[in-house]
Amino acid sequence: QSALTQPASVSGSPGQSITISCTGTSSDVGSYNLVSWYQQHPGKAPKLLIYEGSKRPSGVSNRFSGSKSGNTASLTISGLQAEDEADYYCCSYAGSSTFWVFGGGTKLTVL
Amino acid sequence: EVQLVQSGAEVKKPGESLKISCKDSGYSFTSYWIGWVRQMPGKGLEWMGIIYPGDSDTRYSPSFQGQVTISADKSISTAYLQWSSLKASDTAMYYCARLEGYCSSNSCYGAFDMWGQGTMVTVSS
Numbered sequence: 001q002s003a004l005t006q007p008a009s010v011s012g013s014p015g016q017s018i019t020i021s022c023t024g025t026s027s028d029v030g031s032y033n034l035v036s037w038y039q040q041h042p043g044k045a046p047k048l049l050i051y052e053g054s055k056r057p058s059g060v061s062n063r064f065s066g067s068k069s070g071n072t073a074s075l076t077i078s079g080l081q082a083e084d085e086a087d088y089y090c091c092s093y094a095g096s097s098t099f100w101v102f103g104g105g106t107k108l109t110v111l
Numbered sequence: 112e113v114q115l116v117q118s119g120a121e122v123k124k125p126g127e128s129l130k131i132s133c134k135d136s137g138y139s140f141t142s143y144w145i146g147w148v149r150q151m152p153g154k155g156l157e158w159m160g161i162i163y164p165g166d167s168d169t170r171y172s173p174s175f176q177g178q179v180t181i182s183a184d185k186s187i188s189t190a191y192l193q194w195s196s197l198k199a200s201d202t203a204m205y206y207c208a209r210l211e212g213y214c215s216s217n218s219c220y221g222a223f224d225m226w227g228q229g230t231m232v233t234v235s236s
Binding site for chain 2: 034036038040045046047048051052057089091093095096097098099100101102103104105
């Protein structure tokens with residue numbers, strides 16, 4: 001069982017928006033503004049999409065946005081495109097004993 | 112182009128030792144922390160540990176402490192992940208990733224902004 005809880009799958013049609021949740025605890029997501037999100041296409045390495053909860057690295061589309069409320073972080077993808085079909089993982093810093101924890105991953109299907 | 116290049120796929124038997132590598136190309140290797148992440152077949156990502164090649168300061172996930180050893184050779188800009196006695200359950204893809212951030216004596220900050228291509232390790236008798 002992963003430290004952070006994500007839905008196993010979400011789906012949406014091209015052009016729609018979807019949101020993926022990432023629920024942790026007061027020891028990780030709730031304590032630190034250090035949630036990051038990663039996209040992983042099949043057979044590929046993960047790619048950083050969001051860091052520090054809501055910041056986008058250079059080159060990442062502004063269709064990807066992040067937020068946090070309490071112990072739950074969220075990734076929203078607007079204007080869904082076929083190439084967004086991938087696995088998405090959240091990650092949070094969890095203190096000096098555990099360091100980083102990942103969510104179990106969410107498979108996004110673009111219908 | 113800045114990138115992390117990992118060593119090739121490995122097939123080993125239970126009980127054998129193994130050391131896989133992650134070499135930087137094009138950035139200041141000793142200025143960034145390098146982490147290792149496991150992905151078992153069909154499963155999610157698991158953070159294993161992290162090293163600062165500048166002084167070899169290393170931190171481990173409690174789940175992997177004592178199970179693997181992370182090291183680095185800054186003279187050749189390479190980080191390593193090694194096992195002394197592999198098990199079938201070590202079969203997985205292993206990624207190295209650069210931390211855009213830092214670790215102090217009691218906390219860490221940042222996210223993993225650059226990833227290697229992965230090294231598949233298969234352990235089977």
